[in-house]
Amino acid sequence: MQACAPTPPPATPSRRHARREDRLMLALAAPAALVVLLLLVLPMAWLFAQSFYDGGFTLQHYRRIFTERIYFDTFALTFRISVATTLLALLLGYPVAYAAARLPQRWRLVVLGLVLVPFWTSVLVRAYAWLILLQRTGVVNKGLQAAGLIDSPLPLVHNELGTMIGTLHILLPFMILPLYATMQKIPHDLLMAGSSLGGSPAHVFRRVFLPLSLPGIVAGCTMVFVLCLGFYITPELLGGGKTIMVSMVVSRNVELYNQWGAASAVSVVLLACVFAIFALIGRFLPLERVVAPR
């Protein structure tokens, strides 16, 4: 970054000043940039190279992903869970965000508080809580049995259902917060204008409020979907070893089998999906708004 021509061309004082300023700014940014470069960008580049390598150039790691059943099933399951979670989160999160945006100040804080507490609670803690609630002798099964609704405990956890519940719980705030941030900025006057012009509440909602809340919907859905694609802890703890998501395949190939080739090819496919989504969304919304709704 300091590498400059040893004899700079004659410059006016202001240009020299501008160049000094540029160098200072680059130096200030350098520590943060270097850490991310060395610990994230570099290894990703290496993973990419590794995914084509097995003693020489090869496509076999990718061929395996597309031909072996287990890889196909894993990707299919991951996408299925991600799509379902995103839709459910939107369906359940939209009304809550709407309530938070329209309620009086005091109630708004209560609603936001109830959304933020789980948001800032460790993912591990929440997986543990769901184990308590959903296991065979857990609170939910005991309650349903006591109420006489079921005879024998339902299999609520250690399967795909348990994974879905835990995943939805973790990702719901990522939907609600950007939705709320967007809705809060919709001027009330616009809705008033809509109804004073004769629109029914449902009509005003559909034609005015919903379109204006679209950026929040896009931001929320993007983040929920992308995070879900990379989920690891929740399926590992609540999936009962049968719900294998993409992250788990990556982890197992590295940890158990030391198969960097397979792990890297799966990683590259996962990364390609994630970056494609962000690149697409980044054309409509600033990425900062997507990744950090707080």
Add this chain to the structure above:
Amino acid sequence: MTNRSALSRLAYLALVLLVLLFLAVPILIIVPMSFSDSRFLAFPPPGYSLRWYEAFFGNADWLDAARTSLTVALLATLLATPAGFMAAYAMHHSRLRAMKWLRTMLLLPLMVPIIIVAIGVFFVYARIGLVATLPGLVVAHAMLGLPYVVIAVSAGLAGFDATQEMVARSLGMNRLRSVLTVTLPQIRPSVVSGAVFAFISSLDETIVSLFIAGGDNQTLTKRMFTTLRDEIDPTIAAISVMLTATSFLLVLVVIGLQRKKA
């Protein structure tokens, strides 16, 4: 109001309430469980005791892990905050093309699936001998905390009138002093919230730690994860309550700061 619209309003409020319960109940239920006197996870607990808190504070392994986690979170925050501040300052003031790239790059730790971050860091550390070391954990967590600091500080700088800094400098103050004595005090709430988020994210970070923590440097979350994989140990409930309380108190600090600013 007609009957039908009253009914749909009621249904709407019931739905909102149910979703909020869904969000809150799992976290609230851990509190009574952590005070249970039973080894089994019956709810409500048959009796109350401090047994699981004693199990935590009486176990050297858990305490060591907690100490490691707190040390790592503190040091990672101390690294990420100044580095993130400097980067945000540079991106705010410079019109270099590179800064646009830098902004995206500094968001990467939040965008890349965490498992890929984990195996990437593990790969680098395995070659330079940083696996299972404290500095390794600190630097990795600092990287993960950077985006929080950068985003918060950028927002703070965007709302700060930079001419104040120019005035200070035109009156003869050098740049560093003008930043430290004029800019920083006014955007302190943003810096503190960025730092707090970085701290919490380090404290809760599990997956990268799974790969690079170990030996004498186990983190609390790694121990919790490996324990949970085998059994449902109620000690986890006690730890969960303390971990959640810590995060929550810190978030309250941030909210307090932001309201004072408003």
